[in-house]
Amino acid sequence: MIKVALPAHLRTLAGVSGDVSLDVDGVATLGSVLDALEAHYPVLRGAIRDHVTQQRRPYVRFFACQEDLSHEPPDAPLPALVVSGAEPFFIVGAIAGGKRDRIERSRGVRQSVI
């Protein structure tokens, strides 16, 4: 199971309170995990990727294992630790400024974003 950490507004939209766990068929890639997420939570369609072009919305970023995956292509395999469920795949609303520990507390995650 792949764990996906959503930003607060998308958790509210999806009606979930914490990370979501997803089964992904075949090779887990950036695109396939987003496909699975949108299939489970159709309300998130258009909120992360454009409905038509499927391009990432400009202020949405993807992170995992301390790496910025935002500019990876959709068919890029996810890190093994994400595929195994040891590390979450983070979908983040881009931010500027803020305080690291406060961001971590408010998001309930173990890493923050610059």
Add this chain to the structure above:
Amino acid sequence: MSGVRVLVGTHKGAFVLASDGKRDRWEVSGPHFGGWEIHHVKGSPVNPDRLYAAQSSSWFGQQIHRSDDGGKTWEPVGNKFVYDGVTGTHQWYDGTPHPWEFKRVWHLEPSLTDADTVYGGVEDAALFRSTDGGQNWQELSGLRGHGSGPRWQPGAGGMCLHSIVLDPADPRRIFVAISAAGAFRTDDGGENWRPINQGLYSQYIPEPTAEVGHCVHRIAMHKSRPGVLFMQKHWDVMRSDNAGDSWQEISGNLPTDFGFVIDVHAHEPETVYVVPIKSDSEHYPPDGKLRVYRSRSGGNEWEALTKGLPQRDCYVNVLRDAMAVDSLDECGVYFGTTGGQVYASANGGDSWAPIVRDLPAVFSVEVQTL
């Protein structure tokens, strides 16, 4: 008629303000959709418990929610606004062609006859319609496609379709207004459109009397006289007595004819309200005095309504969708400010009192008479 419900869209959520017919004690609920920009919330005139709300976020795009219990609970509906056919280009600020790009929904206008039908005015300017309660949206592309679309240009706030006025006497007639393209009308349910801007004069565009290019801020109509329209243009308050075929200025003795809102008394079709704003570079009231102006003669002669409104040190704005009236026996008038106040008058504007003072900046105010 036993009460009113005021639907308020703000920079950081939606609020529902409810009162009985006396309109002196209010219950406030919200924020709904906290943190989201709520450009508009409006109820169906067919089923007042059916509300539609437009949420927008720079991060997460557009959402539409629907309520079937008067705003107590909400469910997400469709947020896929895809332009029909070849998207084409409009003019950018520098006059160069720029592709149409969906940004947000500015205005939701529920049908007068069917609670599941609702129109959406969007930026970049286009008109969409849903006939299934907001689940699916189709563009009425005859508006962008009638010929002048490539010459439309955004105003300072973006190229938004912000006014949708449905004709209660003719279900096939719809009026819309776009900043900064102008006003348009269809007489066949949205298939074909034409600009209705004759008589508008905008001195800062290359051709001041051009067919399109006017920054119309708001259009209002009284339901008993759908052929009479009132307009707050960027500068100038205007009136048409022939469904927009031609317009005459009615700014008269207003202290400034710049502004955003305009509305009509529920029972007096010649009584019109505006909130003059100093200028397009100073989006606040003249002299720090928040004054609603009322004309009882359909324009030209205006009186300042000040009782209960701040008359010193007030520098808020009143945005284009932020005024509405109720239809109780004594007409109530409501408006919201960028300072977070929602003011109400239960006597047609003679006196005012704030319902709330400290909301986020108010984008829109709608009223349901229950």
